[in-house]
Amino acid sequence: MSRPFISVCIPAYNRAALLPQVLDSIVAQDFTDWECVVAEDVSREREEIRAVVERYAAAHPGKFRLHLNPQTLGYDGNFRKLVELARGQYVFILGNDDFVAEGALRAVHAGVQRHGEVGAVLRSYTFFVGDPSNTVQVSRYYPTERVFPAGRSAILACYRRFVSVSGVVFHRDAAAAAATAEWDGLLFYQQWLVGAVLAKKPLLFLPEILAHFRRGGTPEFGTAAAEQGRFTPGVQPLDTHLKLVEALFTIADGVERETGLTGIAEDIRVDFGRYSYPTLREFAGRSRPELWRAYRAFSRLGLNASPWYHMWFAALMLIGVRGMEALAQVVRRVLGHTPNFTAAVR
Template sequence: MSPTVSVVVPAYNNADFIEATLDSILAQTFTDFELLVADHSSTDDTWERIQRYAADDRVRLMQTPAGGGAPANWSRVTREATGEYLKLVCGDDLIDPRCLELQVAAMEANPQVVLSASRRTLIDAHGNTVAQARGLAGLTGLQPGRVAARRAVIVGSNIFGEPACVLMRRADFERAGGWADTEPYVIDQQTFCNVLMLGDFFALPESLASFRLSASQWSVDLARQQSDQVVRFHHRLADENPGLLSRTDLLRGDNLARAMAYVRRLAYIWLGHKMTPPDLVRDQVEA
């Protein structure tokens, strides 16, 4: 029989962190899950490090040919999922031991919910806490999906957090078209909003995931690329879902998205001064 949850891990040059990531998943209090890991032709020893997990009958290891960036690996590993629910965890992030238990319980209790998300903790390359209980923009509990998607636009930020924070019904994820890759820097937020057009949202106030920050990219050019892609995503979402967003919503969201891109850049510059060069390892979009 298929497991209740599929946890998929797209890995790329994550040798320093991949074992901690997989250990956090395998330590879940909710045990009815499969763990699928796809290494995207890493040039470090990521593939060698994950071999010790091959003997675990919950785990399946695979490789993705080079090319196509993060969307190619995210899609490849997700296609192998068989569970009712889907969670993607990047190869250097962590989830709390009760993450699956609490998210599955929320969605089982609310069958109309297509996506749940928790807050998250931001950590550095050494696992030190940078910021706690981030995300959700004040949303708690059961919310209409369109309300949650609109909230994300008008605050100009991905309120749902990184994929490790999110659990989706796999059938609704597939109905929404899978991972949306038109704007690679916001592949996660695009996808979450597309799914939320199909049902309700549930916000859990607990911090159930940890996102590992990197100062590997913090140029002015990157900040501009990120904000441009967020703005294009806002307008595509509005065009594809009439009545969801007003002109005022778009103006406010676009301006805040541009401002937030530069705030993040300043945060990464600060982080870069605190970290040693070997720690600057994570690219937000794979080459």
């Protein structure tokens, strides 16, 4: 059997009712050289997920495959399992309640044809509420297509921007070669792959929208053995956010150690400080005392390495979330893309 160009990989855990819409977004693509792999991670809706995937596999022979994990691997382990299972030259990771954008797979294929083999694709995407047509935000990092050479610039351009996973594209064999369980339970396996893969291969940015992200929903991490004791399913208090940021920086230290790129971990910390507004916004929406506690806590983790961190805090204290969101939308419309504060990757 010939190898497909791309494997759309879905880590499945509950949300079976949404899965048909997710799979429909793949079937609707105007590009046919794909397969879809679903890895179910022992959720309470396993049988419902099995029924959905088997129905699509019967309707589209050779396109859909289902893997049932014998035990819960958790986010990182299931991500790694999907890369292992994928037969495509590239893997396109898709959350189990998000959508592949119209024309996305063709856009990835065309970009790779223009530029040759790349380690990853940095995507543009939207956030929606309820239905993908109800777009509430467009995230596009640059106005036009571009390639970052392997190494520091590719990693910096991508590390923070791969925190949200849908639409993340990696070179499958390079990702498989970097497989490790070292970061299981930290919930950011893709950050490890950013460092390990892009240290050796270039990064391609595409301005086309590749994925639609569903805004809202309840996180369900915390059930796998590697996640227990760190996270509680359905709960995201301040200490959970602190653990997530700490995990990102722990992996950054590992990337520096593995790649030998001196100072890359500190560069990543500074970059997160520059773009810490979404992190602080979460707490500004609760109360000013909660925002103040978060500001002090994240400072201790190193986000205060950038002056932008202090500016975001002050702005949220002064004009609040609504004022900042309105201002951000105006800036995005004027620029046509998300503002870029990182000089090294402009």
